[in-house]
Amino acid sequence: MKYKSLSSFQFDVLREVGNIGAGNAVTALSQLLNLKIEMAIPSVNVVSFDEMMELIGGPEKKVVAILFRIYGEAPSNVFFVLSVEEAELLIRTMTNNPTYEFKENISKDSLEFSVLEEVGNIVTGSYISALSDFTHLHLQPSVPHLGIDMAAAVLTYGLIDISQASDYAIVIDSKVNSQGTSDVLEGNFFLLPNPGSLQIIFSALGIQENE
């Protein structure tokens, strides 16, 4: 189906999908960190690949991205994207080490690497299971893949499946942030359904294409 021809009702449905996923993830994150975490209403955008990079501060911005591929009935990619400062804050909270600073080129078997992967696992796992419950679709996340680099370099991986069939991606972006502390933790979830998956999600929710 053509992304450009989505009705406003279909956009609303996708916004709700993002809401439910992120809502669950926020609860998990909030319990994990013992912080009050809030979320904004998700935005749903049909964007070109270049525009997608602008959504997170430009193609060269250094980000920490945790990628999950979703297998099963509606193949998709999910990114949990943090800035370097946010990842640092997360590691400080998780390891109880208030002076921790991000080192250059952290290795794959370092503590901070596993902390980030594990947080990603818990948070994104709850995001995906909420989607699965809501749509009654069988969705199976991969293990987490952590990438720390320029935004465009890491995010294009989520576009590989999509780009075989389209020059646009549909991005369901949910922002979460912690408040009430001096440190603000802000993260973005990007759900990137593969082109065929969008129709499957709509059908699973009982929505016809032309509604």
Added chain:
Amino acid sequence: MNKVGTVVRVGIADLNTVRTPDRIRTLGLGSCVGIVIYDEMKQIAGLAHILLPDSTVTRQKTVNTYKYADTAIPYLVQRLLQMGARHSALKAKIAGGAEMFKFDSGSDLLRIGPRNIEATLTELEKLKIPVIAKDVGGNIGRTIEFNPATSELNIRKVNREEIVM
């Protein structure tokens, strides 16, 4: 010619050409490959930022020429020739094709970086364009900028020294 040049920016699955004094740049190459083709004497250069190796497996009805190595490179060469570059003088410098994530599954789709490099080299060889320099592979993103006046390619990476080749 004391005109101050501008920098032309090339997006994802995009291409463009420049002449001195302008320069050409693309940001954040991950598994994508940035291909610079230039005529040193005429100081004309083109840059393609390709996302995928092979247009023949596309599921799109109309192929986006700029997106694939096997279509973007011949098109870029054609554009350069129209600008007055000579085919026999064309040379190439390439960068990118990293593997930003390691995946457990053996699906071919996931070796996209190495496959983009392979497809790029094959296409350049087919067109008899020698590759003068390359900085490819690894697991790091790259921003590249080419200056047709000097034929130098600057490569910037996160937390690394900038290199020139």
